[in-house]
Amino acid sequence: MSGCGVEHSLISVDQALKLIVEKTQALSVESIPLQQTLNFYLAENVYSPINLPLFSQSAVDGYAICAKDEIEAEAVFDLIGEIRAGQTTDLFLQQGQAMRIFTGAKIPVGTTTIARQEIVDLLDLNQIKVIEQLKQHADLRDVGEEIAIGQCLAEHGQQLSVGAIAALSMAGIQQVQVYQYPKIAVVITGDEVAETIEDFASGQIFDANAPLIRAWFAQRNQQVDIFHVADTVEAVKTLLHDLIKSYQLILTTGGISVGDYDFIRPVALDLGFEQIFWKIKQKPGKPMFFAELSKVDQTHCYLLGLPGNPAAVYVGMQIYTATLLNALQGQKQLPQWFQARLSHDLKADTRERFLRMSAHFEQENLTVKSLGKQQSHMLSNLMHANSLVRIPAHEQMQAGQIVQGIFI
Amino acid sequence: MSGCGVEHSLISVDQALKLIVEKTQALSVESIPLQQTLNFYLAENVYSPINLPLFSQSAVDGYAICAKDEIEAEAVFDLIGEIRAGQTTDLFLQQGQAMRIFTGAKIPVGTTTIARQEIVDLLDLNQIKVIEQLKQHADLRDVGEEIAIGQCLAEHGQQLSVGAIAALSMAGIQQVQVYQYPKIAVVITGDEVAETIEDFASGQIFDANAPLIRAWFAQRNQQVDIFHVADTVEAVKTLLHDLIKSYQLILTTGGISVGDYDFIRPVALDLGFEQIFWKIKQKPGKPMFFAELSKVDQTHCYLLGLPGNPAAVYVGMQIYTATLLNALQGQKQLPQWFQARLSHDLKADTRERFLRMSAHFEQENLTVKSLGKQQSHMLSNLMHANSLVRIPAHEQMQAGQIVQGIFI
Missing domain, CATH: 3.40.980.10 (MoaB/Mog-like domain)
Structure with a gap:
């Protein structure tokens, strides 16, 4: 033979x-605590149980203000209290009133805009002056402006990356169905x-x-x-x-x-x-x-x-x-090959080869260069390789040709 | 202010x-078992304590042969024994003799070439015929052809990737100095x-x-x-x-x-x-x-x-x-930014921005596209982002401009 x-x-x-x-x-599918799911794949769509933001809030440290119209520079307001992130208040704002407020704090009823602290002078304990002109609805984050209750946050098949886990945590998700x-x-x-x-x-x-x-x-x-x-x-x-x-x-x-x-x-x-x-x-x-x-x-x-x-x-x-x-884990997907430009010629071989290569960007163009010692009993070039590149069988490859690979 | x-x-x-x-x-620096060093940085140069290959060996399953010259098709040899990977033998080959041998096995003294089993016919228990012409030194891996004793395998500062750990393991390295x-x-x-x-x-x-x-x-x-x-x-x-x-x-x-x-x-x-x-x-x-x-x-x-x-x-x-x-960990290096082409215009901002983007290859060109919901209290676009891209301050960016980023 x-x-x-x-x-x-x-x-x-x-x-x-x-x-x-x-x-x-x-x-099969199992339900596990979100914080144990890094790199797992979702086996369900995840819908938000809350609005995000959860309530209308201040985007800055400053003052919540009640003013029917745009505020002119040098306008003065009565200071009636303070509200911190994580707190609520029974006070509400009426025309001409203001409350000290901090980033992320729930705005009191009556708020029409927020004056960031950099544009406010404290006149005395009970009065502030807004030194610049200020629009309605400045530095306000509206309830649900990012995500509304019931909105799909993540889809079946989504891999749970660091960012995905953080985003689901923020919506109060604590347990998810994933593929085992x-x-x-x-x-x-x-x-x-x-x-x-x-x-x-x-x-x-x-x-x-x-x-x-x-x-x-x-x-x-x-x-x-x-x-x-x-x-x-x-x-x-x-x-x-x-x-x-x-x-x-x-x-x-x-x-x-x-x-x-x-x-x-x-x-x-x-x-x-x-x-x-x-x-x-x-x-x-x-x-x-x-x-x-x-x-x-x-x-x-x-x-x-x-x-x-x-x-x-x-x-x-x-x-x-x-x-x-x-x-x-339910993900019927082929490898996601990058495409890169080969920086040199390569001899043909009767079989498709996976070569250990060094990949780098020249401007936005990814270029790959083969390393020595590619035989199957040799590994030392993995010290310097950052990619595995496919070279088709029976092809005499020329510098500048496009090849597929993965980062390693 | x-x-x-x-x-x-x-x-x-x-x-x-x-x-x-x-x-x-x-x-400080510590010495730890190699198998616990994934992603650590070496705090020493590592030199090979052995040759790689450790001894001259067969690259295939076949027959070790002793023949002074190139072998002609149909040449017949006496079969005098067998040697498996991991074994040694006291037998040695003389002109006209052959031994059954397997991939990675140490060649017996006297071996001049290896005939892979696909080109050999077994005539009887004691004789083989090599059906094709065969060069000297075919399918032989020479002692030290990848790495010689004392050669530097990995340098101070090298990060210990999966491939690096495998390559060091192969050279018998079991303990390394790394940065804590x-x-x-x-x-x-x-x-x-x-x-x-x-x-x-x-x-x-x-x-x-x-x-x-x-x-x-x-x-x-x-x-x-x-x-x-x-x-x-x-x-x-x-x-x-x-x-x-x-x-x-x-x-x-x-x-x-x-x-x-x-x-x-x-x-x-x-x-x-x-x-x-x-x-x-x-x-x-x-x-x-x-x-x-x-x-x-x-x-x-x-x-x-x-x-x-x-x-x-x-x-x-x-x-x-x-x-x-x-x-x-001793690595005084800035982030390794990729360069990519922006696929759309972006408004200027007074501060440099890190935008969560979707990066993909069009041929070998990396292109990035911004995602919605970039505000600092929003995270949901991390479900779809695969890169963080730097947008310089005070610049009206145009589609096609080159930007820097990292994969996430």
Whole structure:
């Protein structure tokens, strides 16, 4: 069997991503406190239970004034009290009266405008003078001017960013329906993996994959359980059989090629997983494997088998795991690729490549430049890369051509 | 005193950022396990203790072969054993011999090239035939070809991203010197702040600031301690006096303007803080306050006073707190602004503005578009914003002009 023939049976990057999006079923929905929802996706529309602002209020520190018309410079008003943010008052303003007021404080009944303190002279304890001409309704925030009661604040599918959490908090939202985040097990295969300095022996290598995956989830504020397994059918089978009971997603590294010790795929199929795809026409990360297990309780367990080379694991996490996590949370969306201008020529390759690159803006134009040491067992250029860029197969790329990528 | 006169005494955004970078002293350095260092900054150069690859190895599953010259198609070799990744062998290859080998396995002594399994036929248990012509040194990874022992892997000041942690792990690095992350207290001022539905009463508002700040730090994988304080000199003084003993950074929200109940600044000065700046010519967030306390033990406590309006807090965190946190960790760097093309005209304003915008790529050109509801007490447009964009003061901006911003 020639290498060339094998390549023809592979699916493309876009086909693989499409299969992840189409075949993955969303997890169930749960209601959790808003402050625990960072990066979760809403499973409901959220409507405002209040007006925002909640009441008409002063936008500045100054004086609430009652005046039928526009105020002329040097106009004098009687000062009848004070109102602070967070307070209410029984007093109300009549024509010619004023009250000291602070930013965010509820305006007293009768207020027609606010004079900011910079344009007011205090004549005595009971009188103020407004030194400039002042319009009606100056520096007033009206009840509901930002949001009205019942208005839709956030839509089903919205990701809860820092800003979104703040905005919902301001409207008094404390609990929201979100898509559950999967319980994730990570299985590191390979007898050659030395995890600690003590394990290190001739022929073994240090494991970059477990630290990489742990940090990748930490960056997203999530934890995963990591397992190491020996390269035997029995060990892999015992572990996977156990994990499918309590995890919704199993990520594996290594053991999915066609080597004599690549047991992940045969064991998964033997345990009842159905293959969704195996092998993508890409570099790094060709032997990627994706499968689904339907359980008797109608739930699913997904297995994404990443290759063992750390650069392939990195691409697998950034491109495929990210897409899969979104799909599991109801977001059937492909990666949001930026477009950038390539700063140099690139040789053609028979497979689509993900190259680690340095992206920067020249004026408003995003330009990307490839870094050295792109082989699948090499990672050191990630010290300097800030993007992962797609280079199409079979194309001799020229400087100035437009390519797609993601920031990393 | 007119509003105009006040504006003239304010410093610019760039001046404020420069003062933060110049005046902030880096915290001390500590040695911590690599896997706990996500987003920390290195306080040392890290040199590789090993070669990478650690030993010469096969890049594929196939056969290690000993042949003096290039191999002709149909050449036959004696199969004398097998070597897996993570194993070593006492066997060595002589002219005309081959060993089964797997990706990442250490090549046996005598290996001149690797035949990938796709181009090999197994004739019987003891003989293989290489069906294609094969060069010397094919699919071999040489010891040290990525990194040589003693080579600098990562430089002082490098931020430890997911990829950096993976790359250092692969070289066997387990512990690194990093700049300490500050212990941070957040003080939420304001009697008008209702934190729970039970506190909610007429004149009070829901607090967006504590959830915003908590989520902002969670996004960076960090925690902070949050305190609420009443609007009295005594309460503010008691709390700050306590916090300066054990925190290196105090962030406050509200209470830093010139209102009669704005106690943060006077209390801080009273406790011995020296003002670095107060008031920035920007919108939102004019009354921002930054001060430093030198303690008897030669350490410092910094106080960044953010305004109380949530939009100002958001800008304060993204622009100023982020810069300050970097400076505290030895990174004296200004924000890395992108450049983008404005998609519409904008009216001039007397102060520089940070507008919440939607940024997107048209081909490789980044374009930004302003969203509605930009006032400092409004946050709801953060549901749709993905960038904060600087609009210079006193300039009538035209569609197509280049502006600076950050992604949020």
